[in-house]
Amino acid sequence: MSEISRQCTAAVTELCEAAGLKKGQILVVGCSSSEVLGKRIGTFSSEKTAQEIYDAIQSVLKPRGIYLAAQCCEHLNRAIIIERQAVPQAEICNVVPQPKAGGSFAAAAYHGMEDPVALEEIRADAGIDIGSTLIGMHLKRVAVPVRLTVKTIGEAPVTAARTRPKFIGGCRAVYDDRLGVDRRR
Secondary structure, eight states: OOHHHHHHHHHHHHHHHHHTOOTTOEEEEEEOHHHHTTSOTTSSOOHHHHHHHHHHHHHHHHHHTOEEEEEOOGGGTTOEEEEGGGOTTSOOBOOOOBTTBBTHHHHHHHHHSSSEEEESOOOBSEEEEESSOOOGGGBOSSEEEEOOSOOEETTEEEEEEEEOOOOOSOTTOOOOTTSSOOTTO
16 A cells, blocks of 8 residues: 555544444545646646545545545546535536546546436535545535545545534523534544
8 A cells, every 4th residue: 555545544444433434424625646646637648646535535435435525636626526426416417527627536436436426415414625626516504624534635635524513502502412513623
């Protein structure tokens, strides 16, 4: 296993545990293979690197029954590639990501999934941003930063978040402490 694979596996495992992700939930991943290789985003797309990252991420998610939502690049308006069964009622789009139009990571996901579909948007339960790809638009409303021990994958900075239900009410409100807590505390 390469260092990139080890870093991905460690980051995704740590986030799944910190976020308390359960079977059927969705993890959005934005990934710039260019940034992983130490280049500027969008300038050095690598299908090989993207495939390695996709495989490492799926090695953690699939056994747990967690769905990967792979974010495309800006050329496809940051669309999402996901398994159809994860979003049976969603309105799908007709697009097949390519390394230079969607990004190598989204293309690897599209070709690696059993029945992939493209969506304009999703509200994921947690996310990892590898290389400053801006995944926030695809997270549920209340995102909470997760400080991972893995700070980079390759040369790319890594940012992670989980989500929690909104707190509503006021001074008399009572909350369920089991919802939306950081499991590492």
